[in-house]
Amino acid sequence: MRNYLIATSSTADLPRTWLDEHGIPFISYGYTVNDVPFEDDCREESRAAVYAGMRKGDLLQTSMINRFEYEEFFRSLLSGGKNVIFLDMSQKMSSSYANSQEAAAQMREEFPGQTLYVMDTRCISGGLGTLVVHMTALMEAGKSFEEVIAWGEEHKLKIAHRFTVDDLKYLKRGGRVSNASALVGSLLSIKPVLYVPDGGTLDVVKKARGRKSALRAIRDGVLHDLEKTDPTGADVHILHADCAADAAWLRDEIRAACPQIGPVTITQLGVVIGAHCGPGLLTVFYLCAGRVPE
Numbered sequence: 001m002r003n004y005l006i007a008t009s010s011t012a013d014l015p016r017t018w019l020d021e022h023g024i025p026f027i028s029y030g031y032t033v034n035d036v037p038f039e040d041d042c043r044e045e046s047r048a049a050v051y052a053g054m055r056k057g058d059l060l061q062t063s064m065i066n067r068f069e070y071e072e073f074f075r076s077l078l079s080g081g082k083n084v085i086f087l088d089m090s091q092k093m094s095s096s097y098a099n100s101q102e103a104a105a106q107m108r109e110e111f112p113g114q115t116l117y118v119m120d121t122r123c124i125s126g127g128l129g130t131l132v133v134h135m136t137a138l139m140e141a142g143k144s145f146e147e148v149i150a151w152g153e154e155h156k157l158k159i160a161h162r163f164t165v166d167d168l169k170y171l172k173r174g175g176r177v178s179n180a181s182a183l184v185g186s187l188l189s190i191k192p193v194l195y196v197p198d199g200g201t202l203d204v205v206k207k208a209r210g211r212k213s214a215l216r217a218i219r220d221g222v223l224h225d226l227e228k229t230d231p232t233g234a235d236v237h238i239l240h241a242d243c244a245a246d247a248a249w250l251r252d253e254i255r256a257a258c259p260q261i262g263p264v265t266i267t268q269l270g271v272v273i274g275a276h277c278g279p280g281l282l283t284v285f286y287l288c289a290g291r292v293p294e
Helices: 016-021 045-053 067-078 096-110 127-139 145-157 168-173 179-187 211-227 242-257 271-277
Strands: 006-008 030-033 036-041 060-063 085-087 117-118 159-164 190-195 204-211 236-240 264-268 281-285
Touching: 006 067, 006 127, 030 045, 030 271, 045 060, 045 127, 045 264, 045 271, 060 236, 060 264, 060 271, 067 085, 067 096, 085 096, 085 127, 085 145, 096 117, 096 264, 127 145, 127 159, 127 236, 127 281, 159 211, 190 211, 190 242, 211 242, 211 281, 242 264, 242 281
Parallel strands: 006 085, 085 117, 236 264
Antiparallel strands: 030 036, 030 060, 159 190, 159 281, 190 204, 236 281
């Protein structure tokens, strides 16, 4: 029997069916829709309902996880007697990370005979999910606690994150672009292409004119990365916020250019990242030789 388990947060944006199938516990971020509170349950139907509501004008807001919620979650995991690897969003993207560290310190005092490893993943959304999936596969293949952690630390900065958004008003609301930039960008149909560098932030690396241009920029970035590695059998994860047709186009373009590639999955984006970027957000994640936002 394994002496450890892997846990994550709802912001890994993995489907609930996958989390349940592999027995991966997760802690839920909270959000409100028009001031009505909800917990992120990672279910596809919940995500679809949120994005449909946002397109109709619903106001979505998110909240961080406090220290006491993390303590309760960690305590429930450690009380089973196993060591724990916990993977959450990059500390640069969520103030919750500091709360998780404080909670972890308390749990180490309560459970001195066990190890709770909280990784600064430098990943967000499906990038975090990609890390969870690969580390879970290693765990299920019989790798040790130390081996799984070592793989995660070695490979976390080799998970590429490429994004585009459809409406700048959500980035404006979150303070990522100014009011003037959002107004001019909307008038000129500017669609930012975003990337997560090694520091774990979310940066604008290109401003494309029009949606198709942004999608082509993402496609070209993916293919540029894959050219540096052997893409045979590599898995690519595409997440979308109510733009399934664009996700299918990107999948087909990648497959056409790299027929030897492995599975290219499409699922809906989780609620928390979607709340800050809005419907129409398209993202893609995969292992690469190293993060280069070209």
